[in-house]
Amino acid sequence: MLLRGIAALLGPDLTYAPSVDIRTEGGMFAKIAPRLAPDAGERAIDGSGLLASPGFVNCHTHIGDSIAKDVAAGTGVDERVHPVYGVKSRVLGGTDPGQLAAFMAASCRSMLAGGTTTFADFREGGIQGVSLLRRACRGIPVRAVILGRTDAYQDEGQIRENQPPEAGGALGDLLEHCDGVGISGANEHSDAALAQYSKTSKLRAIHAAETDHSVQESLRMTGRGEVERALLARPHFLVHMTRATVPELEAASSISGVVACPRSNMVLGGRMPDLRGMVGAGCTVALGTDNVMVNSPDMFREMEFAWKGAGGGLAAPDVLRMATVNGGRVLGMNVGVIREGAAADYILLERHHVDLDIMHDPHAALVHRAGPGSIRAVAVGGRIVHGRA
Numbered sequence: 001m002l003l004r005g006i007a008a009l010l011g012p013d014l015t016y017a018p019s020v021d022i023r024t025e026g027g028m029f030a031k032i033a034p035r036l037a038p039d040a041g042e043r044a045i046d047g048s049g050l051l052a053s054p055g056f057v058n059c060h061t062h063i064g065d066s067i068a069k070d071v072a073a074g075t076g077v078d079e080r081v082h083p084v085y086g087v088k089s090r091v092l093g094g095t096d097p098g099q100l101a102a103f104m105a106a107s108c109r110s111m112l113a114g115g116t117t118t119f120a121d122f123r124e125g126g127i128q129g130v131s132l133l134r135r136a137c138r139g140i141p142v143r144a145v146i147l148g149r150t151d152a153y154q155d156e157g158q159i160r161e162n163q164p165p166e167a168g169g170a171l172g173d174l175l176e177h178c179d180g181v182g183i184s185g186a187n188e189h190s191d192a193a194l195a196q197y198s199k200t201s202k203l204r205a206i207h208a209a210e211t212d213h214s215v216q217e218s219l220r221m222t223g224r225g226e227v228e229r230a231l232l233a234r235p236h237f238l239v240h241m242t243r244a245t246v247p248e249l250e251a252a253s254s255i256s257g258v259v260a261c262p263r264s265n266m267v268l269g270g271r272m273p274d275l276r277g278m279v280g281a282g283c284t285v286a287l288g289t290d291n292v293m294v295n296s297p298d299m300f301r302e303m304e305f306a307w308k309g310a311g312g313g314l315a316a317p318d319v320l321r322m323a324t325v326n327g328g329r330v331l332g333m334n335v336g337v338i339r340e341g342a343a344a345d346y347i348l349l350e351r352h353h354v355d356l357d358i359m360h361d362p363h364a365a366l367v368h369r370a371g372p373g374s375i376r377a378v379a380v381g382g383r384i385v386h387g388r389a
């Protein structure tokens with residue numbers, strides 16, 4: 001397929017090109033040049049009036065709680081989503097799995113319609129939970145990165161005594177079914193359990209420094225910082241880091257990406273993540289929308305909130321990079337960027353949509369004006385999967 005004469009945000013810097021031709025072939029961006037002649041039989045699309053952006057990469061979701069939208073709104077993080085005693089686990093435990101899957105599928109469709117072409121989900125419930133999410137995603141062409149967990153949490157005594165995790169077989173079995181582990185946090189695991197995760201070969205991610213309480217709990221139980229302990233799992237990325245200190249961010253930057261969830265952090269943790277500080281410390285920062293219970297899985301909303309909440313500390317292209325290019329990097333996937341050889345996941349926006357016309361600044365327009373309503377089409381692997389081109 002050939003997109004002709006289209007405006008596009010190209011490469012890792014999202015460089016604006018006012019008019020370019022983009023060929024997709026075999027699911028990838030095959031050729032990008034000022035003028036390309038269509039091959040025999042190739043479908044050509046007139047790109048005038050359109051802006052091509054990389055598809056969004058939503059690096060942190062819990063779509064398992066899509067049925068619990070706004071349940072216990074106004075209460076704290078532990079009351080809502082603590083893995084052992086939060087209201088979320090009660091609601092989910094008391095609901096028919098088929099119904100849970102139907103609401104998860106709705107969130108997947110919502111993400112595609114909002115330009116999210118890849119998402120990474122922390123999935124509770126062991127192999128069963130992973131299978132349920134796979135079932136929900138069936139037939140929906142969004143790329144789902146499923147990070148499972150064994151739901152084996154250790155108590156304070158076990159952590160203080162540094163007891164080994166339960167038989168390691170459960171983790172190995174789980175990882176045969178998913179793309180990696182999404183660890184609830186260092187405060188539910190001994191050093192030995194965290195070290196066990198570090199030896200697994202798939203993607204590893206962990207919540208860290210989300211709230212004052214979680215940071216203090218780590219110090220109280222172990223005498224060590226939560227981030228220091230989370231890094232024992234050698235995560236590919238740390239989620240939240242809202243309370244991380246500069247030295248902790250610097251320590252994280254050398255081995256991990258950081259996924260920030262600004263809207264969720266304001267609701268559940270009462271503080272904006274210091275996105276500018278994270279970038280300054282050398283972190284690769286990506287964005288996530290976190291629990292559907294708390295937030296819509298809408299990257300447009302997340303970007304606007306991140307940009308304005310940073311109080312002038314970030315430029316619009318920085319924020320857009322967090323929602324696209326950096327997401328691909330953090331997940332180790334060839335997505336989130338329009339360049340030759342990358343997966344052809346993209347969004348076509350109507351430049352003359354009432355909310356966007358006149359588009360003086362394409363990056364700013366995308367970050368804080370565009371929305372699902374200004375999308376003409378979304379493509380995953382070169383195939384239009386939402387809207388029409």
Ligand SMILES: [Zn+2]
Pocket residue numbers: 060061062122207239290291
């Ligand atoms: Zn989370």
